[in-house]
Amino acid sequence: MRDSERHPGISIHRIAVGGDIMGALFAIGSVLIFVVGVPLGPWFLLGSILLGTVLAVGLYAEGPYGTLVAGNLARLVAHGKTSALAISR
Secondary structure (H helix, E strand, O other): OOHHHOOOOOOHHHOOOOOOHHHHHHHHHHHHHHHHHOOOHHHHHHHHHHHHHHHHHHHHHHOOOOHHHHHHHHHHHHOOOHHHHOOOO
């Protein structure tokens, strides 16, 4: 069989998926195929869920304006304790 006679296969970027329930089913199905098909897939899924949860909790704790980091930095500068920010060698 010559290369010109071969079918190119299914190209995933050509599949149109909307933002409705079918799009959600497609996304969930794609994740399940990855988790089942790749030996380390479940560990990647678990790690991404844990990392996403930690990131979400951290961002929620920061608030909309990053008050924890900005507030602590402002207090350090106001009290003249900028040496705490210096990198020790």
